[in-house]
Amino acid sequence: MRDFLLQSWRHAGLAVLLLLVVSCIAPVTAIGVSGAIYKGSIPPGGTDSFKMTVVNGAGENPVDIQAGVMGFGQGADQGYFALDPAKDTSPYSARNFISLDNTSFHLGPGTKQDIIATITLPQNVGTGGRYAIIYIHAVPENGAPISTAVNVPVLVTIAGSTQTLTGSITTIDASGGTGGEPLVVTTGFQNTGNVHYYSTVNKVTITNIAGNLIANVSLAPSVFAIIPGSTINYTAKADVTNLPYGNYTIKSDVLLPGGQVLDEKTTQFVFQQPSSPVITSTNAPPSAGVSTQSPGSTVSPTGTPTKASLPVALSTISFAAATIIFGATVGRRK
Structure with missing residues (x-):
């Protein structure tokens, strides 16, 4: 009987602990983004823009959204990540050439908001390509340590330049x-x-x-x-x-x-x-x-997947300080 009571108390204690852990985890609102990549050719001194649409699902909680332009990081696994501006020292950075018309807003359940990014290259921009990440993320609720985020790669080819x-x-x-x-x-x-x-x-x-x-x-x-x-x-x-x-x-x-x-x-x-x-x-x-490569020709071949825009871009999820979601679908190039 004594062993039975001890075992029962252990099980009860474990159940209480699990309940406490679950109750301490704040809900995480998942956001999606369409138009979650830019790949374009812009001449020196030229300008281009593109639209991203941030979507909060109908069954999600209200959420505050922030957006910013970051450096373009690439890991050993080839994946992209947002690089802190202080560490963005690459001569191929496009971060300072990009502006956003909306960097902070609130989304209720089932609502969406557009963000327009404008890319303006200086006349003396140089040759090759320029790169940045637009980092869109949900502000963590009630001080929660996790949130969802979307990295939007920006890949600019400088038109008319030697590649x-x-x-x-x-x-x-x-x-x-x-x-x-x-x-x-x-x-x-x-x-x-x-x-x-x-x-x-x-x-x-x-x-x-x-x-x-x-x-x-x-x-x-x-x-x-x-x-x-x-x-x-x-x-x-x-x-x-x-x-x-x-x-x-x-x-x-x-x-x-x-x-x-x-x-x-x-x-x-x-x-x-x-x-x-x-x-x-x-x-x-x-x-x-x-x-x-001669001006006007392309670098990447046809017939290979591209990380193109999609109605709601939800892909790779990693529960860390921020859940990073790339705007891509399986079989598309990123």
Whole structure:
């Protein structure tokens, strides 16, 4: 009987704790945004504008909305994020060229509000592309630590200017390949040009000391644009789970959609017991390809997904200090 009573009290205490935790979580209002990307070409001294519509669902709580222009950040996973203005030091920033007609407003359930962004390039803006993020977010209710937000990428191509497409492989790392784990090759890559490009492809070839092919992996084209100055990773998984100990060669290539090689690099690694593959030396320096694009031509190919506007843009959700929602649908380029 004593054990039964103790167990009952433990269960009751747990139930009370769960109730307290749930009751302390404030409701989070989900907002959506249509027109949640800008991709356009503007000449030096020119102006363009676009409309975003912020929507609060019919079943949501009333919410206060704020909007601001931030720097364009890109993580190693290729995803975009809003960069604090103090850290926005890129020469390719468009942040100071963008103004918003509405930066703070209230939305009741089932209502919406337009925001007009105006982009004005100076006459001496330079060449290539310019980039920013418009950060639209719900003000947290009652001091709650979480809210929802939408990052609106702005990708401006400077019309009539020279667009240089270059890139450099910065690192090659290998791991796994034993104990049932696939061999994973991670290629670090930086856009060293002056404009973004879409649909890059990473190809990885692994051979043994005799030159025999061990694995050949070609990743699907990237759905994200690679922004000038950004360093991102490609992760290729080879179907090799019991690699014999010995010396191997990894060759990694990064290509544009038409097959132009942006860069390629070959490196040696030694797979030794009991360690995972260890990069020991680099055989060949990067040989970055350079392509100069004529004014009026396009960088990204047709037939690939684009992160276009949609009636209500709700996609990736991450419950952190802010829930970031990208305006995209599955299968569309971002």
